[in-house]
Amino acid sequence: MNFFEKLIMNSPIRKIFLRKVEAPILKDLSGSLEGMRVLEIGCARGHSTKLVLDFLKASSVVAIDLDPDSIEKAKKNLSKYSSDRVQFHVGDIANLQFPDESFDAVIDFAALHHVPDWQSGILEIKRILKPGGLFLFEEVTRQWLNWWFAKMFFVHPLENRFSYLDLIAELNLRGLEVKSNFVVRGKGDFIFGAAVKK
Numbered sequence: 001m002n003f004f005e006k007l008i009m010n011s012p013i014r015k016i017f018l019r020k021v022e023a024p025i026l027k028d029l030s031g032s033l034e035g036m037r038v039l040e041i042g043c044a045r046g047h048s049t050k051l052v053l054d055f056l057k058a059s060s061v062v063a064i065d066l067d068p069d070s071i072e073k074a075k076k077n078l079s080k081y082s083s084d085r086v087q088f089h090v091g092d093i094a095n096l097q098f099p100d101e102s103f104d105a106v107i108d109f110a111a112l113h114h115v116p117d118w119q120s121g122i123l124e125i126k127r128i129l130k131p132g133g134l135f136l137f138e139e140v141t142r143q144w145l146n147w148w149f150a151k152m153f154f155v156h157p158l159e160n161r162f163s164y165l166d167l168i169a170e171l172n173l174r175g176l177e178v179k180s181n182f183v184v185r186g187k188g189d190f191i192f193g194a195a196v197k198k
Helices: 003-009 012-030 047-054 068-077 118-128 148-153 164-173
Strands: 037-041 060-065 086-090 103-109 129-140 182-185 190-197
Touching (some): 012 182, 047 068, 047 103
Parallel strands (some): 060 086
Antiparallel strands (some): 182 190
């Protein structure tokens, strides 16, 4: 992410959107994460991580981000939580450093579209999920990334981007079953969904 996108992603407006829109939609699609060990991919400064703990009721969260500065800020922002409840690590979605079948759920608040080879990210998510585990996702699509303002203000990979149908098809192909458990917003700009590992 460039400076401008980091600024937007960590702004008060983004925090409100996470709390009032994104997290409630994902909760409607999946229910509570109570009792679950959750991996959050792309945690930024931890605003979404707090929602996974307090609103979605995860028992514990391991949160990763590629940016070391964001991880340090997330640790400070959530310092009131014990290490039994939350841990932060620098990490790459396409090369997760966790054992097979080690999480009950993975949650993605718009991180996967930053990964050049997002298909590898999906394979890694499937690998670290337990059988029957959940993958909850909110993503922006190729359609949104092609808007002039996205091209002007943000930096994203230009090749191998997905539509919401591409994302659903890849998840289903890789054994993360979505069926009809998804919601499209902005006429295809955004997709929210819940997939189950078969």
